[in-house]
Amino acid sequence: MITVSNLGFPRIGAKRELKRALEAYWRGEATPQQLQDTARALRERHWKLQYEAGADVVPCNDFSLYDHVLDTAFALDAIPDRYRALADADPLAGYFALARGLQKDGVDLHALEMTKWFDTNYHYLVPELHAQQSFRLRDDKAVDEFLEAKALGVDARPVLLGPVSFLLLSKTVDGSDRLALLDRLLPVYAEWLGRLRDAGAAWVQIDEPCLVQDLDDDDRAAYRKAYGTLAITARPKLLLATYFGALEGNLALAVELPVEGLHVDLVRAPEQLDAVLDALPPRHVLSLGLVDGRNVWRTDLDRALALAERAQARVDAGRLQVAPSCSLLHVPIDITLETALPFDIHAWLAFARQKIEELRTLGDALNGLRSAHSTLEVARERYETRRRSAKVHRPDVAARVAALDAVDTQRKSSYAQRRIAQARRFDLPSFPTTTIGSFPQTQAVREARAKYKSGKWSDADYDAFLEAETERCVRFQEEIGLDVLVHGEFERNDMVEYFGEQLDGFAFTKHGWVQSYGSRCVKPPILYGDVRRPAPMTVRWSRYAQSLTDKPMKGMLTGPVTVLQWSFVRDDQPRASTCRQIALALRDEVLDLEAAGIGVIQIDEPALREGLPLRRVQWRAYLDWAVECFRISAAGVADETQVHTHMCYSEFNDIMEAVAAMDADVISIETSRSRMELLDAFVRFRYPNGIGPGVYDIHSPRVPDTTEMTALLQKAGAVLPTEQLWVNPDCGLKTRGWPETRAALAAMVSAAHALRTA
Numbered sequence: 001m002i003t004v005s006n007l008g009f010p011r012i013g014a015k016r017e018l019k020r021a022l023e024a025y026w027r028g029e030a031t032p033q034q035l036q037d038t039a040r041a042l043r044e045r046h047w048k049l050q051y052e053a054g055a056d057v058v059p060c061n062d063f064s065l066y067d068h069v070l071d072t073a074f075a076l077d078a079i080p081d082r083y084r085a086l087a088d089a090d091p092l093a094g095y096f097a098l099a100r101g102l103q104k105d106g107v108d109l110h111a112l113e114m115t116k117w118f119d120t121n122y123h124y125l126v127p128e129l130h131a132q133q134s135f136r137l138r139d140d141k142a143v144d145e146f147l148e149a150k151a152l153g154v155d156a157r158p159v160l161l162g163p164v165s166f167l168l169l170s171k172t173v174d175g176s177d178r179l180a181l182l183d184r185l186l187p188v189y190a191e192w193l194g195r196l197r198d199a200g201a202a203w204v205q206i207d208e209p210c211l212v213q214d215l216d217d218d219d220r221a222a223y224r225k226a227y228g229t230l231a232i233t234a235r236p237k238l239l240l241a242t243y244f245g246a247l248e249g250n251l252a253l254a255v256e257l258p259v260e261g262l263h264v265d266l267v268r269a270p271e272q273l274d275a276v277l278d279a280l281p282p283r284h285v286l287s288l289g290l291v292d293g294r295n296v297w298r299t300d301l302d303r304a305l306a307l308a309e310r311a312q313a314r315v316d317a318g319r320l321q322v323a324p325s326c327s328l329l330h331v332p333i334d335i336t337l338e339t340a341l342p343f344d345i346h347a348w349l350a351f352a353r354q355k356i357e358e359l360r361t362l363g364d365a366l367n368g369l370r371s372a373h374s375t376l377e378v379a380r381e382r383y384e385t386r387r388r389s390a391k392v393h394r395p396d397v398a399a400r401v402a403a404l405d406a407v408d409t410q411r412k413s414s415y416a417q418r419r420i421a422q423a424r425r426f427d428l429p430s431f432p433t434t435t436i437g438s439f440p441q442t443q444a445v446r447e448a449r450a451k452y453k454s455g456k457w458s459d460a461d462y463d464a465f466l467e468a469e470t471e472r473c474v475r476f477q478e479e480i481g482l483d484v485l486v487h488g489e490f491e492r493n494d495m496v497e498y499f500g501e502q503l504d505g506f507a508f509t510k511h512g513w514v515q516s517y518g519s520r521c522v523k524p525p526i527l528y529g530d531v532r533r534p535a536p537m538t539v540r541w542s543r544y545a546q547s548l549t550d551k552p553m554k555g556m557l558t559g560p561v562t563v564l565q566w567s568f569v570r571d572d573q574p575r576a577s578t579c580r581q582i583a584l585a586l587r588d589e590v591l592d593l594e595a596a597g598i599g600v601i602q603i604d605e606p607a608l609r610e611g612l613p614l615r616r617v618q619w620r621a622y623l624d625w626a627v628e629c630f631r632i633s634a635a636g637v638a639d640e641t642q643v644h645t646h647m648c649y650s651e652f653n654d655i656m657e658a659v660a661a662m663d664a665d666v667i668s669i670e671t672s673r674s675r676m677e678l679l680d681a682f683v684r685f686r687y688p689n690g691i692g693p694g695v696y697d698i699h700s701p702r703v704p705d706t707t708e709m710t711a712l713l714q715k716a717g718a719v720l721p722t723e724q725l726w727v728n729p730d731c732g733l734k735t736r737g738w739p740e741t742r743a744a745l746a747a748m749v750s751a752a753h754a755l756r757t758a
Contacts, residue, residue, distance in 0.1 A: 002312070002320050004363040005057035005287060007205065007241060007263065008159060008327025009046050010352055011064055012515050014334055018042055019519040022065065026100075026519075026701075032092050039065060043145065047154045049333075053353045054360025059205060060149045060156035061142040062327060066099045066125070066518045069169060070112070072161045073127035074098070076188055077138040078170075080128045082109055091139070099125055099518060101700035111700045113171065114517060116610045118209060118244050120294065120330055121524075121566055123517035126169070131176035135188045142192065143199050150200060157239070158201050162208040163189050163226045168219065169210070179222045186229045193235035201236045203261075211254055212245035212265070213614050220253050231258035239263060239287060243326035245614045246272040251279055261285030266307055267292045267325035273307055277314050286315050289325035290362060291355045296331055296512075296526060296568045297386075298350045299358050301379045308366055322362050328352040331568075332512040345507050345528060348386045386528075387572065394504070394530035401580050408587075409631040411663060413639045415689050418665060421640040425599060426552055431713070431727050431752040432483040434692070436646050436668060437556045437602065438495075438732035439473050439488035440741055449493065466491050467544065474548045476742070481749045484552045484600055487545030489734070495558045495604065496566045500525035503585055504532040506567070517699070520735065527567040527578065533585035536592045543596045552642075555593040555601040559645065560586055560629040565607035576625040583632035594637050602644035603634055605662070606731075609647065609655055616654075623658040630662045642666065648694075648731050656685035666690035670697075670730040671712070683719045691720065694730030695751065696744050701736070703743045709751035717755065727752040 012018045021038035024030035043063050050058045064071050073079070074095055079087050086107065087094025093102075101111035113126040142158050149156035161169075163185050167178045196204055210219070230238070239261035240254065246269030247254050254262060255276075264276050266289050273288075280286055288311055290304040308322060335351045350358060361379070365372035386392065411418065452462040473488035492498040500506035506525045513521040538555060546553040560583040569578060586603065593601050608630075613622050634643045645662060648670040652659060659667065669682075671693040682691055693716045695709040716725055727748060733741050 002308075002317055002322060002363045002366040003056045004054055004356070004359045005157070005321045005323045006050055006055045006059055006328065006356060006359075007243070007293070007323055008059050008062040008329050009050060010329055010331070010333050010514065011042070011062075012513060012521055013042050013045075014332075014337060014511060016513055016521055018065075019521055022519040026096070035065070035092075039063065040148065043148065044152060047149055047152065047156065049353060050356055051154070053356035054363070055356050056363075057203075057321070058149075058154060058156050059159045059327075060145045060154075062159045062329075063145065066096070067123075069117075069124040069127065069161060069166075070095070070099055071141060072166055073125070073170075075137060075139050075141060075192075076166075076185070077136045078127050078129060078133065080112075080173075101697070101702040103702035108702065110702070111697065114699065119610055119612060119614060120244075121514075121516060121522070121607065121610060122330065124169070126171050127166070129167075129170050129172050129178060129181060130174045131172070131180070133181050133184065135181075135185050137188055137191055137195075140195065143195050146196060146199055146201055157203050157205050158196050159205045159207065160189075160192065162206045162240075164219070164222050165208045165210040167222070179218055182222055182225060186226060189226075190230060190233040190235070193230065193233060193238075197234060197236045203239055204236045205239045205241050205263075206259070207241045207243075209241075209243055211240075211242045211247060211250050212269075214616050215250055215253075220250075223253055223257060227257040227259060237261065239285065241287070243268075243289060243293070245269055247276070248272070248615070251275055255279045255281055255284070259284075261287060261321075263287035263289060263321075263323060265289040265325040266304075267294075270307060273310060277311060280315070283319070285319045285321060286311060287321040287323045290322050291324045291350075291358050292571075293324035293326040293328050293355070294330045295571060296335075296349050296351060297571055298348055298354070298379060298382055300383055301358060301361060301376055304358075305362055305365055305376075308362055312366055317366075320366075322359050322366070324355055324359070328355060330514060331355070332509065332514060334511075337511040338509050340510060341507060344385060344389065344391070345526070347382045348528070349526070351512070389529075392529040392570070392572070394532060397530040397532050397581055400584055401577065404580065404584075404632065409628055409635055411635050411637075411639070415663065415665065418639045418642075419690075422642045422665065425640045426484075426642070428483050429756060430722050431725055431755050433727045433749050433752045434482060434484035434554065434668075435477075435486055435729055435745065436732045437486050437489055437554070437604070438492070438734035439486070439490070440736050440738050441490070441734050442738065445469065445490050466541070470541065470545050471548055474545055474553075478549060478551065480742075480746045481753075482551075482745070484554060485545070485549060486554050486556060487541055489556060489732075491541055494522060495732070496563050497523060497525055499537060499558055499563060500527070500567065502533070502535070502537040503582075504534060505529040505581075506531075522566065525567045527564070527569045529570070531578065531581035531585055533588050537589055539589075539592050539596050542593055542598050546597060552600045553598060554644065555590075555598040557586055557589060557593075557601065557603045557633075559603045559605035559608075560633055561611055561626045562605050562607040565611050576629075579625065579629045580632065583629040586633040587636055590633060591636050594641050599640065600642045600644065601634075601637070602646060603630065603664075604646040605630055606646060606648045608658075608662075609652070612655065619654070623655065627658050627661045630664075634664070644668065646731070652681040653684075656681055656687065660685065660687060660689070664689060666692060666726055668692035668694065668726065668728050670694050671716075687724075689724070690726055691724055692726030692728040694728060695748060696729050698729050698731045698733055698736055701740060703740050704747065706747040706750040706754065709748055710754050713751055713755055
């Protein structure tokens with residue numbers, strides 16, 4: 001019989017129960033036991049849901065209070081020395097200090113660096129290692145959650161991040177070779193697997209997603225050593241899970257590793273199936289990733305079934321599993337909660353529960369059950385209805401994209417000429433200060449938005465509230481002496497959702513939350529059709545804010561690549577085509593802002609690096625259209641209009657030419673968690689335009705002082721000309737509170753003043 005399995009499930013809960021429990025604990029309003037009780041209830045609910053949806057095999061140890069890579073580092077005792085005393089005295093407090101930093105009772109700890117999980121919008125905490133790193137098992141989370149499931153009658157399969165991917169996803173703080181630590185790490189993994197075997201686990205899913213990336217000889221040797229060592233230990237059977245792409249040249253390596261099963265992603269890379277079947281060892285279990293774990297569209301079940309039948313013709317049914325392409329962490333939980341979506345769009349969507357139901361249908365069809373036929377017929381009808389829908393296709397949008405030419409991507413003059421024009425217009429001091437955009441979204445702001453959406457407040461009521469909040473924000477910025485101001489974005493719920501709500505081609509959910517990092521959840525828009533801007537989106541609030549001050553006021557937009565990356569994007573045309581549609585809509589908005597007197601316009605592209613394909617051979621094609629789309633959105637303005645962009649939590653070394661080709665007048669980047677390490681790429685490349693290396697980490701509640709920020713700016717000023725440097729936080733301040741925001745920004749301005757007078 002074909003087995004239906006799942007690789008991972010969302011953690012946060014259908015109504016963000018984990019988010020609320022975490023934040024109550026962080027505020028001191030909930031005990032550690034209350035937090036753990038919520039976590040336990042969510043795990044039980046999710047295991048039950050997966051079984052009810054049709055899964056035969058469900059995962060455990062995929063749950064995390066913050067991040068699964070952090071969980072792995074903590075379990076392996078890969079804890080930097082600065083956290084160790086706290087982690088030993090209070091493991092939960094130490095765990096969250098690694099994730100969020102800590103500034104309390106004389107303790108001042110920076111958080112670990114955070115970056116994107118492959119090419120997703122999920123952020124993981126980057127483990128810090130060093131040449132003398134030791135490892136040991138310091139917790140039994142994986143075993144405990146397996147036993148917890150077992151006590152509930154759930155035969156769950158534990159999930160571990162594999163040893164080689166763990167090392168490759170880590171960083172060494174002393175420049176040493178990460179893989180040189182493998183010999184120290186493997187005995188701990190062997191012990192870990194042995195404990196799971198002793199607890200009764202027959203199988204363990206061991207995730208090695210780095211196998212779909214370009215590997216060198218040292219990486220391949222590490223894989224052979226790791227699994228050769230684990231093969232001779234007493235352990236459960238291992239399902240080696242790969243996802244987010246094709247194995248390609250690493251297929252021979254993957255199938256030679258002494259494990260008992262292999263999972264492959266046939267959504268991102270269906271073309272790899274025949275090669276996998278040819279190479280698969282005779283007794284291996286093969287897990288087919290047939291349903292998209294990263295997007296929300298219903299599966300073309302006929303196409304998925306055809307792939308599965310090809311595998312079934314060559315692999316015994318008892319060794320074949322159908323599964324999502326990757327963990328379902330990246331999608332919401334249940335589409336049935338969305339009662340306000342248009343009926344046709346609702347019918348096109350599948351969230352985590354529905355994806356398991358789709359897998360059940362595939363499993364039943366492969367097992368010869370007649371009950372699957374009617375379900376397949378309904379799926380065909382829904383798929384065809386979406387393909388033919390007039391909501392999806394707009395001839396006017398297609399014609400405008402087709403008319404694009406090279407002129408539409410070029411600013412009128414070079415940066416050197418624009419800089420002179422902008423200096424005349426704005427007359428800014430050295431080390432000009434600004435922020436990235438948003439200011440704290442307080443409880444009062446959220447309550448006002450809820451009253452407006454529920455009809456309790458009129459348009460006039462809501463506008464009056466927003467005007468007061470905006471003015472308060474502008475006055476605060478003037479008071480502390482910022483040079484280029486922002487309006488605070490109090491009218492915006494999310495940096496992508498806000499724009500999607502005003503563009504044709506987007507739909508929105510009420511409960512479609514996914515985890516970005518920790519307790520930070522986003523509700524991605526569903527980009528189902530051609531994109532068009534019916535009316536201006538941001539001009540009203542930017543114009544109002546500019547009327548309150550003589551200082552430059554930034555207009556704030558989310559860039560086309562980020563709107564694309566942070567939405568659930570249609571899968572019926574190339575992503576580049578959809579991105580060009582978004583870019584044209586934003587171009588209209590940029591020109592309207594300029595016409596309204598806004599002289600500084602920021603077009604944020606934090607997701608540009610995130611969208612980079614995992615294989616280097618595919619980079620150029622992506623970067624060409626991604627940069628083109630940014631330039632389409634920005635290129636229509638006059639020389640004296642200053643275009644900013646913002647990029648965060650990215651590794652820039654490999655994409656500096658593309659970043660420079662964007663030709664933004666000023667780029668702001670995250671650098672505080674890395675202590676300005678990320679600035680090195682801009683220095684080596686000799687980046688020519690303005691740059692604002694972030695001087696404090698807004699993802700942590702700690703408040704750096706003037707001395708700390710001055711030191712970071714001095715570090716930047718030692719390698720970049722003063723005339724290039726701007727001073728700003730790492731990112732927007734939406735998630736922070738006003739007390740810490742006031743203190744941090746005042747310290748930031750003081751740091752800039754100190755350097756001006758030095």
